[in-house]
Amino acid sequence: METAMKSQAELSREVEELRTALQEAHAALDAIREGTVDALVVNGKSGEQIFSLVNSDQPYRILLxxxxxxxxxxTSDGLILFSNKRFAQMVNSPLNKVIGCNLQTWVAPEYRKILESLLNMVTEEKHRAEFxxxxxxxxxLPVYLSIGNVKVGKEAAVFCLVATDLSEVKQIEKIVASKKMALAALQASQELQESLEESIKAIANTVESRDEYTAGHMRRVGQLAPAIAREMGLSEESIxxxxxxxTIHDLGKISIPVEILTKPVKLSKIEYQLIQTHVEAGYDIVKNIKFPxxxxxxxxxxxxxxxGSGYPQGLKGEEILLESRxxxxADVIEAMASRRPYRTELGIDAALAEISQGRGTLYDPAAVDACIRLFLEKRFSFTLSPKSFSHA
Structure with missing residues (x-):
């Protein structure tokens, strides 16, 4: 009888412990969803692992x-530890429902294996793909997903993801594709070429609507670059x-968050690396469009x-197309002569000094000489005023 009573007492105690654990689990999940906790301890194969949920850098959190x-x-299992409001809006779900669930919940079935494999790659390399x-x-919803790994312990790791809505881009791609199909039925002519160029410039206008500085920069580079080419004696076709x-060289900045493009202070290393991806994004947008x-x-x-110190491929000398050089x-001159979100304009003299100093090492010698002649002898000037920024 005593043994039976003892077993019943043990059973009651175990039930109470389970009830307490369940209550704690519910409380923890609510705290995660409401964003009121700083860290989460998860039991995994390697024992307890601590995941930080709140960055002590409050301005960075506000940016997010x-x-x-x-x-x-x-986490590597796909558990969402943090989500900003924008992602919740993208999946049309309350924020407290997004946090604490698995990311695979919001990923189309045909992309889940890909996401799983990316989350299992514990490397410092950043991964980017369309999902x-x-x-x-x-x-x-089509998105461009950037995935980066962050170590938070000896073995524990979390992944930081940025999802860019590609709905507008995909719509533009459909418009461009549709126009290409229509133009394919016509003979190559000046009218056809002008129509195709207008389609591409229409995409550049999308960049302008997001970031007026980038658009003004592209238009001014579009004035200087052909002037340099003409001074060098290139053919009108090449010009x-x-x-x-x-005019569209920074088109890929459509994939960069506006907050980074217009940030009024110097970019962090990670933000600068993200900015560098704009050349590849721009290449991807126009690579399948046939131009002369x-x-x-x-x-x-x-x-x-x-x-060879440039990016993204580290090409040297003649490996770089003359037109790109x-x-x-033109890109360097305009950027230095204009005001940036994080500094005042440096002026044409400083810009010319920069390309003179880098003549033959960073910049093509003939193109440098032609550019200097344009400004010092032929009094070249931009007809579009640079975009000014307030630091307020």
Whole structure:
């Protein structure tokens, strides 16, 4: 009888312990969803692992909350530890329902294996890919997903994800594709070429609507680059191609968060690395459009340098197209001569000194000489005023 009573007491105690554990689990989940905790301890194969949920850098957290892209922190199993409001809006779900659930809930079935494999890659390399999210009401949303790994312990790791809504981009791609199909039925002519160029410039206008500085910068580079080419004696056909490429050379910045493009202070290393991806994004947008000139390559190469110190491929000397070398100089001159979100303008004299100092090492010698002649002897000037920024 005593043994039976003892067993019953033990059973009651175990039930009470389970009830307490369940209550604690519910409380923890509510805290995670409401964002009121700083860290989460998870039992895994390697024992307890602590995941930080709140960055002590309050301004950075505010940036995450206010940015126009979705931002997430997830475990290698896909558990969402943090989500900003924008991601919740993208999947059309309450924020407290997003936090604490698995990211796979919002990923289209055909992309889940891909996401699983990316979350199992514990490397410092950043991964970027297009995905389809499925919203609360079943709609499919195309996004550009950037995934980065962050170590928080000896073995524990979390992943920081940024999801960019590609709905507008995909719509533009459909319009461009539709126009290409229509134009394919016509013979190559001046009218056809002008129509195609207008389609690309229409995409550049999308960049202007997001960031007026970038658009003004592209238009002014589009004035200087063909002027340098003409001073160098290039053919009018080549000059035409340079004019088009330079006018849309920063097209890929459509994939960069506006908050980073217009940030009024110096960018962090991670933010600068994200900015650098704009050349590849721009290349991807136009690579399948047939032009008489290698427009996609000119966009891809405009940050390469003669000594191989540029990006994204580290090309050297003649490996870089001459047209790209010309656009690179026009890009540097305009950027230094204009006011940036994080500094005042440095002026034309400082810009000319920069390309003179880098002549033959960073910049093409003939293009440097032609550019200097334009400003000092032929009094070249931009007809569009640079965009001014307030630091308020």
């Amino acid at each position: 909350e206010e940015m126009s892209e979705g931002a997430l922190t997830v 389809i999210l499925v919203t609360e009401d079943g709609a499919r 035409h191609g340079i004019a088009l490429a330079s 000139w290698p427009i996609a390559l000119l966009i891809l190469q405009h940050h390469e340098r003669m000594d 010309i656009i690179a100089i």
